[in-house]
Amino acid sequence: MSTKEKLLALVKASPEIYSGEKLAQALEVSRTAVWKAIRELEKAGYRFEHTPSGYRYLPSDVLAANEIAPGLPADLAIEIKPSSESTMKDAKLAFAAGESTPRLLIAETQNAGHGRFGRSFFSPKGQGIYMTLLLAPNKTFGELPQYTLLAAVAVCRAIEALAGEYCEIKWVNDIYLKGKKIVGILSEATSNFESGTITSVSIGMGINFAIPQASFPAELQVKATSLFPDFEPKITRNQLIQKIWEEFFALEAALPDMGYLEEYRKRSFVLGKQVSFTLQKQHYQGIAQAITDEGQLVVATESGPITLHSGEISLERIE
Incomplete structure (x- = not known):
């Protein structure tokens, strides 16, 4: 581990104030090295209170693979990028390059994110979750699970468990909170024509996490919102990402149990209308x-x- 990684782990373990001297002794480095590590962490988005007595770690929402990985499959590779054209495109490139699967690709922002029918997805930096799960099922189309439905139920369960908010599903791939869209899901597959098998599946999600309502483009303000529109999140993005995929993999492991489908139907606000x-x-x-x-x-x-x-x-x- 680098000095800044060791320092971060140390200060996150306790809400106390750490003097530069105490940190230097604990890490066996100079106080100058401590100061540089603090600066590097702050540039990365971590927050510290600077007091006459030293530094106190403040809750920070920085995407981190080590905070997402617990409870997920051991072979899941997690990649985090500061920006991306599209995590769906990243998944396609990763598969073409022969990267291992399953693989979760996450970006702080996207400059060409899209949903179904090529619609653009509003992707402000640090205020949303933009990610794609790449799988290599090597099954026929008829053998594939309904990945979009599984993902929709997983998202709803995760939000309800962590934020206490009940979400509904607009067929087939949009998640709504209090009548407005907060999540878009997009699933794409590639196939091998000769063998008739699906070689890769990409499940992309764009989640409006903590975007102030006034920040949405005018045309979206009446139909979109975020999980925390007041920008005071009760949870971190890492926690929500982890919980979504934990729920997803649990639902996938339970197949052919179709309980997820009944839940999908119950959460639908389209049926009967x-x-x-x-x-x-x-x-x-x-x-x-x-x-x-x-x-x-x-x-x-x-x-x-x-x-x-x-x-x-x-x-x-x-x-």
């Missing part, structure tokens, strides 16, 4: 009746029931 959508350039209206075991949405229209598949349509209106 009138929706409108466009399919193959034709406009439809109807009542959302059911979500199938394959994750499809069944809508009762005047011309009969229509089964919608993920990626085909975008719901335009919910009443």
Whole structure:
């Protein structure tokens, strides 16, 4: 461990004030080295109270692999970048380069993040969670779990467990809190045509964690919010990331148990409501009746029931 890593571990262990001399003795370095380590940590986003007696560590929300890893699969590789064009693109490049899987790619900000149908995703630095889980299932399409549904339930469970907020799901991949979107999920797969197997799956998430409501673009303020819109988080992003994937891997390990699907249905705020959508350039209206075991949405229209598949349509209106 570097001096700054050792110093950080030491000061995080206790709320007491540490003098420069005490830190230097404990770490067996000079006081100048302590001062430099504090400066480096502050540049990285860690917060310290500077007092006449020394330094006190203050709660800091800096993404850190060692705080995310506990409780997750031992072979999960975790990569954190200060910025990224898109963590989904990072996942594709990692797979093409033969990097190990499972792999979790996280960025402090994205400059080209997107959701379904190429829609851009608002990604302010340090105020959101932008990540993609890369898997290499090597299964046929029919053998694959409903990864988007699993991820949606995992996110809702994690938020409820850590923040005490009940979230709902807008079919198929958006998480809503108090009527506004806080999470977008995107799943993409690549296949081997000759073998008929899915070689990689990327599950991307953009989470509005602690974005002041006024900071959203004008067009998003009425339909999007964040988990902590007052910018006073009760938890850290590391804690939420860890809990989301802990829940996800637990749900995946429990398969073929379909309990997650029943929970997905219970959290839906689409079922039983009138929706409108466009399919193959034709406009439809109807009542959302059911979500199938394959994750499809069944809508009762005047011309009969229509089964919608993920990626085909975008719901335009919910009443």
